[in-house]
Amino acid sequence: MSELLVVIQIAGRRCALSAHDVKSVIELGAVTPVPRTPDFIAGIAALRSQTLTVIDCRRALGLPAAEGPTDDRAAVVASGGHAYALMVDAIEDITTAAGEPGQVPGGFGPEWSRIATGMIETMTGPALLIDLAALIAGPDGQRGEIEAAA
Amino acid sequence: MDDLLAEFIAETREMLEASGGEIVAWEADPTDRARIDTIFRFVHTVKGNCGFFDFPRLAKLSHAAEDALADCRAGRREADAALVTAVLAIIDRIAAMVDAIEAGEEFPEGGDEALVAALDVSRETLPEDEPGQVKAGSNPPLHAPADTLLEQTGDSIAPARRAEAAAAQRTIRLPVELLDRVMSGVSDMVLARNDLAHRLRQAGNQPTIDGPFERLTAILTDVRDAITRMRMQRIETLFGVLPRLVRDLSAELGKQVMVDCDGGDVELDREMIETIRDPLTHLIRNAIDHGIEPPSARLAQGKREIGLLAIAARQSGNTIAIVISDDGRGLDEEKIAAKAIATGLITAAERAHMSRDKLLNLIFEPGFSTAETVSNVSGRGVGLDVVRQNLERVGGSIKVTSQPGRGTQFALQIPLTLSIIAGLTVETGGQRFAIPQSYVEEIVQASPAALEFTRMGEAALVTFRGNRIPCLMLAEVLALGEEADAARELTLVLLRLASGDLFALVVDRIHSHGDLVVKPLAPAVMKSGLYAGSTLLDDGQPVLLLDVTSIAAQHDLVSDGRARVLQPLEDETAATADAAPRAMLFTDCGGRRSAVRLELVQRIETTTTAALDRSGGQVRAVIDGVILPLVGLGDTPPPEGKLRLLRLGDGACELLHAVREVEDAVELTGALVAVPEDPLVEALTLVEGQPVALIDAHALFARHGAAPEPLGKRPRCVLPESEWARSILAPLVKAAGYEIVAEADPEAREAVTIMSEDTFEAAEALGRVPAGPVIRLRDHPEERRGAKSIYRYDREALIAALAAARTAGDPRP
Structure with a gap:
């Protein structure tokens, strides 16, 4: 499998997104905050005539917000018919997958396991392959689903 | 009516074009059932539509063709070439007539009978030779037989006219x-x-x-x-036909119903309008048939004889809410329950635990109909289940609430795939938000004291126009912190929900309003229930659109059952207050577009600059012999000649407002944005997208208003006794605001006297100089011996002297 991957950094960890999901990488301009929404939603931003929902990936993992400066670029992804901009530590490179995603003994830790499909070997080293829908659902996403099912 | 007619023409023409191919195919094979069906549907529709209009000839033609085709469909008759020819001739004639109707011309009399007869001839004798009239040897083109018939009836000009009319209005359909x-x-x-x-x-x-x-x-x-x-199309196009529908239905059912449509300016997709047309009609039929009682029953219950049917539309982000309410007998809970149990929808045990609301909404279940006798009007086997299905197919929903004996409300929610809405941009906590304009009733800016702003526990109330209105602080709703400064002026946006409830939203500032393209938001954002979508401002900044209905619901401000019909008596007075204020739109002398409330405008006057007087900084003008303060001239002196004036009155005072151009009377549907910087401007608003300053009448009258000087108080003038004075001088003096009195009149004592130089000298010599001011006239242009006299044709000097004399003799300060 030689799927193209976009390598990003979230909270200092190397992660990978399927290049198929990433529509573009933009310079993130002004972000309009959205009051009374979960804190992983940093706000909304405009991309041409489109509205992007800006996701703070650290917070979407349930981690504290970044203290240092993050990349001023954001990856634009589409999920469920809506466009999102992912605020990450850094957008590193585009690379090719060198194998299937797999698990590691002991897991990635609860926060990471929730949003990861598995570890994937790439041409530039191993990375955590991100499950986009789970990331966008936010830290309370799963709990919400359980509540909805109950 | 014109709209209906245009629609009829467009629809007929569209069907003609669409059936063009069918006609060709039918001609090739006259026995083709599918083609016959298509063409039958066409003539049937034309016949049906003709019923709405007074087109007896069209109706007759389509009816004849329909009969013939119906016979074919029923197998009573064989379709053959002759029949095809005859029907085609009729279709062509219909097309020509529709063209004539559109062009507003009279269609030439006669010929119809021959066409109708051709149908019958082909039926009775099946004349095999008739197609032979078409030029032999030619592959018979589509319209050749029809044209042949048309020519027989002496009407060969029709096709030419058709081409002409078609060029006038061409439309295409696009995905x-x-x-x-x-x-x-x-x-x-x-x-x-x-x-x-x-x-x-x-x-x-x-x-x-x-x-x-x-x-x-x-x-x-x-x-x-x-x-x-x-x-987009205004929902008005849908509402427009309702009064007639209601009238006809209520007449048919022996009831009296008044219909009240609100929110006709809400725009939605043309497609969506078509989708909701039938459900809406059905609900109205239902309300009149089953909801509203006969007049006698209403009177017996202490209601007004005339039932009220209110239809209100509101837009909220990507949905439109339409509420249809009547003040009839309401839904009968027990009857619905019994019926639902009888038809097996629910069990008696389930019934015992069902809330009234849930039970009432069973009426949308398939196969449910409570009417004991299926009436001609609403019981045609199409139930409310079909209404719900139709709405759900486009992603909408319907709910019913009802109070026994007081009325029923159907609330429809219809989505808009993509919508452009008029929105108001407001600011709170340093952030901008948009509110759909259709909810905005009014914008108020006043001190908390003036609004009697009170905190009742967690809630807040304001008093506006004598009503206590629940009040929400947008900053609190959005948890933007920032405690409101108690002393600061409040900016309130009064919002009216589709259910009729009114509440106020406190914001920091009003920004602007304009058309917003609403984009959907991600589910995680929508979950908050506060936003209906997002939109981009002109500077590219995204702005959140508030979901007014949902915010109100979160704060328990929506009372499901409390629709407007429940206060019919208050409503009557409220209705006039609710109507958008009307204003006279004009361009003032400075070129600025302004408006003044229409109630104030008494008349539009035209005067000449001669009738103006500038004394003591205040310009006055004379209109109909009354001196009135004139405002709006600006600093620049008006150009000589005619001057347009608006005569404004508040009942007691009158004043004049100079304008460059009077445009039109308009409805102030846009929001009024207060302009505290300009004391003479009540508010800025938008009329057709252009900013318009609404004149603050109160400030205007407070500053300049003057009770009109009654006729008797006009300054008087005594003229010399001569034909010249009566016919030439008198009009000028009158135009300057004077009343002409005779010398013997006792009032003449204070009057200005105009006399010739010679007469004055004589009077002086005799010691009988008039008490009032005197204007001396001379017959020659050259002044004599430095005397203070005016050449009698020196108009300017004369007017100036008259004006000066008036100021001197003015009894007022």
């Missing part, structure tokens, strides 16, 4: 998806333009670029307007 693409393309272009504008501003003035850029801006605005209009 909506294509329009969407064009639309988002234009939106992107606007944003690119704004970005460019920003960069140009930074780069400084560049005349060579600025000109073309301005042009680009203007073109873009035009294009955007046009695109916007392409998809």
